[in-house]
């Protein structure tokens with residue numbers, strides 16, 4: 253949880269003055285420029301979610317209806333949805349179990365003359381095992397690569413931040429991600445013609461309505477008071493009393509079922525860009541804490557004879573979470589973690605296409621990850 257009192261101070265000042273909530277001010281460009289600079293990328297455009305950033309990427313790459321894309325069969329439902337909203341055919345490839353990335357061998361089998369793009373992801377803050385192989389293969393076969401870096405902002409390979417080797421990459425600032433604006437996302441590219449189309453997409457995307465922005469700013473406060481406020485034990489009850497109507501849901505029921513929500517496709521408004529700038533300033537600090545936390549879980553794996561996630565040569569993961577494959581029962585009955593380690597166990601991806609119950613064919617490793625992959629929190633209390 254990267255929301256602190258400084259983020260709340262910023263949110264509070266915006267709540268006091270609503271004048272420029274929905275006008276295109278320089279603060280948006282500041283956030284995008286800072287992000288591009290941090291990431292070593294030429295162009296960055298902000299949106300109201302990683303999923304919206306993906307929709308912008310699909311437009312930028314000019315992927316047409318009935319063309320095919322290959323996506324990992326272990327992902328969030330909003331990823332295939334973004335393609336299906338445009339009537340693009342999604343094919344699921346299996347993953348490998350060392351970094352939970354797209355498995356090169358299974359992906360190659362799915363390529364047809366209609367394959368327009370491959371979506372590679374980097375989960376849990378790791379750098380995917382077959383990253384370079386897939387990039388090379390795609391280049392040779394003139395297939396575009398979209399990188400889903402929603403969980404791995406700041407991770408690098410040979411000192412280059414991930415997201416820069418493919419054609420276009422997306423990032424998320426949803427609540428569980430590396431940094432957060434409660435809802436938010438970014439798309440980057442180093443290609444100026446893709447950038448021109450991203451800009452065009454952003455310019456015709458509306459800002460969210462005032463109520464939504466207010467709810468999000470409110471959530472900055474409730475997250476802060478729940479987790480970080482010095483009197484959080486008191487604040488928890490107080491905020492719960494009047495926060496239920498203001499809860500921000502990342503993926504409403506309709507979206508899980510593939511129905512496009514009314515307010516899909518918004519760009520990021522100035523108050524959230526302001527929070528984003530502040531979050532970005534703290535990114536390296538939080539990522540260094542995550543890397544330190546990961547050492548504890550590496551030792552835990554060694555002591556308990558579990559495999560640690562693979563760190564590919566030249567890569568620096570940021571460990572958004574520390575994933576481990578354990579026995580099925582340790583995932584379904586997770587009390588042991590609270591009892592023996594005093595932590596809330598992460599159980600991400602309870603289905604292949606989380607959180608929908610859509611089934612995927614020929615993805616045995618994805619199924620294993622669904623039933624056996626747990627994750628530990630990497631930011632540990634001081």
Ligand SMILES: *Cc1c(COP(=O)(O)O)cnc(C)c1O
Pocket residue numbers: 300301302303304327328330331373400402403423424425426435436437502
């Ligand atoms: C969170 C996430 C997304 C979607 O990002 P939103 O900001 O929630 O739209 C996409 N892909 C992965 C791997 C994610 O973890």
